Amino acid sequence: MGIKKNIQNIQKEIPKDVTLIAVSKTKPLEDLLEAYDFGIRDFAENKVQELVFKEENFHKDVRWHFIGLLQTNKVKHLVNKVHLIHSLSSISLLLKIEKEFQKADEIANTLIQINIGKEESKSGILEEELLDFIDIVEKCKFVKAKGLMVIIPKGNDEINKCYFNKTKKIFDELKEKKYKNISMEILSMGMSNDYKAAIDEGSTLIRIGTGIFGTRNI
Ligand SMILES: *Cc1c(COP(=O)(O)O)cnc(C)c1O
Numbered sequence: 001m002g003i004k005k006n007i008q009n010i011q012k013e014i015p016k017d018v019t020l021i022a023v024s025k026t027k028p029l030e031d032l033l034e035a036y037d038f039g040i041r042d043f044a045e046n047k048v049q050e051l052v053f054k055e056e057n058f059h060k061d062v063r064w065h066f067i068g069l070l071q072t073n074k075v076k077h078l079v080n081k082v083h084l085i086h087s088l089s090s091i092s093l094l095l096k097i098e099k100e101f102q103k104a105d106e107i108a109n110t111l112i113q114i115n116i117g118k119e120e121s122k123s124g125i126l127e128e129e130l131l132d133f134i135d136i137v138e139k140c141k142f143v144k145a146k147g148l149m150v151i152i153p154k155g156n157d158e159i160n161k162c163y164f165n166k167t168k169k170i171f172d173e174l175k176e177k178k179y180k181n182i183s184m185e186i187l188s189m190g191m192s193n194d195y196k197a198a199i200d201e202g203s204t205l206i207r208i209g210t211g212i213f214g215t216r217n218i
Helices: 003-013 029-037 048-056 072-078 091-103 127-139 157-176 195-200
Strands: 019-023 042-045 063-066 084-088 108-114 143-150 182-188 205-208
Touching: 003 019, 003 029, 042 048, 048 063, 048 072, 072 091, 084 091, 084 143, 091 108, 091 127, 091 143, 108 127, 127 157, 127 182, 143 157, 157 182, 157 195, 182 205, 195 205
Parallel strands: 019 042, 019 205, 042 063, 063 084, 084 108, 108 143, 143 182
Antiparallel strands: none
């Protein structure tokens, strides 16, 4: 199936207030162009160099999302390029983003990545570390947390729903509180294989790669 058809099928299934992000990692600009021509303006990458290259060589009205593990020494390259960093996942990264965006007098919009399955192999803040983490976000001047991002453990539909629901509960709890620099507007959850369950459980933004562009070689 073609890229346009894939997008059309997904758009038919998702509510209007859910944002569809095309995860274009490893894909060539021709593929992105096909999605762009069909109306997609939000693209996500998981490598800093690739995001920077594509940002510099593609339409300027695209919003670039960073969704990968972000090394502190690469943060500076994202300044003025990235619309939203979904993978705010450690205190050291938070402090580095604050420092690099301050230098450019820019606000960094971020999502706090939650390691909801407490998986060793995944990054993200653990639920029990969240309040300490928020303390530090509140002291920042150049970082805003606009919501949460989650990558759930592999599982069946029922288990997926459970993790999405757990994340939504945290999202709703934080929304009630009036923390400085923190507003719960975006809940980034759901990928090609589980986005329907994610939307059922309250996702506002889904990140779709394979489901739009087909399988990746790497
Ligand atoms: C690759 C990736 C996706 C997209 O995954 P698909 O299964 O191809 O839709 C979504 N989120 C993150 C964080 C990713 O790294």
